[in-house]
Amino acid sequence: MKVRASDEVWRLLYEPLTRRWGVALMRYLARTADGDALLGDDDGVVPLEAAVPEHTSVRDALPAAAAGTLPGADDATAERTPRGNYSLGAPVAEPGKLFGIGLNYVEHAGDLSEDAPEEPASFFKPTTAATGPGGPIRLPPAEISDRVTAEAELAVVIGRTCRNVDAADADDVIAGYVPVIDMTAEDILQRNPRFLTRSKSFDTFLVFGPHIAMPEPGADLADTTVRTVIDGETIAENVVGNMTFSPRELVAYHSDVMTLQPGDVISTGTPGAGVIEPGSHVRAEVDGFGGVAADVTR
Structure with a gap:
């Protein structure tokens, strides 16, 4: 499904990245629904x-984005075009490893009557779960699951192959950040916690996009608000500073377990989720980094 973002939608989602917060222009990488890299x-x-x-592709540019050597639009031979002229797809056509992190906000763990884990509670999602802006999010048949929840998250995109990275050096391997919507078939998970992979892995259960935002290295993320919005209602929100493990710490932790590669994505956890049904409209808002939205169908 191609989604054409109107100028007004772009203004609401992206102008606040700089104008509202009074910081330098946020740079980003994006990919049209037809596969052209921007x-x-x-x-513009x-x-x-x-x-x-x-x-020739966003994936090609990820190492340079992490290294801080990627030129800006001012250096291009072409004139800027308004962003609303494009329908956007997922910013990376074929993402690598997709990590999720459970219970990373202390308040969210408390809401679920769980203790915040002493180590990151990570899990994998298959690449087939990923879809682009607009989705749609396709719910499984009701006889398989009749209670699916959606949650907003800030995700990290890895830009350089790395292993055993210190958290203080994580910016050297991070290409940027992307808003995502993560889904869970909650009734499947409630039957048995060992069914986590199944509950998270249905096609379209990770809406990914619409761009990779590239803040300046060392940018303070602590006050960044992550917000789950369903049918216009804010279901949950919190700030990155209230995470048990920061995005940079999550990169370091997982790099001690395995080699991370360009295009790997670490979703850093949610402040809270809400139940979705056919006809619902879900939006993940990450102040300063943009947002992504999708409709729900079965």
Whole structure:
């Protein structure tokens, strides 16, 4: 499903990245629904190849994004185009490993009568679960699951192959951040906690996009608000500073377990989830980094 973002939608989602917060223009990488790579900022976008001819895809550009050597739109041979002119897909066509983190906000753990884990409670989702902006999120047949929840998260996109990274050096391997909506077939999980993988792995159970935001290295994320919105109602919100494990700590932790590679995605946990049904409209809002939305169907 292609989603064309109107100028007004772009303004509401992306202008606050800089204008409202009074910081430098946020740069980002994006990919059209037809697969064309874009580089831009709040003033518009250019074809990625117009700025970096050797990079033909967003994945190609991830190492340079992590290294801080990716040029800006000002360096392109093409003029900026308004972002609302494009229908956007997932920013990485074929993401790598998809990590989820459970109970990473202390308050969310308390809401579920759980203790916050002493180590990151991570799990994998298959790449087939990933879909782009707009979705749609397709619920499984009711006889398989009749209680699915959706939750907003801030995710980290890895830009460079790495192992045993210190949290203090994590920015050297992070290409950027992306808003995501994560789904859980909650009734399946409630039957048995060992069914976590099944409950998280249905097709379209991770809405990923619409861009990879690239803040300046060392940017303070603590006051960044993550908000789950369903049918216009804010279901839950919290700030990154209230995570048990910060995004940089999560990168370090998982790099001690396995090699991380460009295109791997670590969703850092949610402040809370809400039940969704056919006809619902879900939005993940991450202040300063944009948002992603999708409709729900069965």
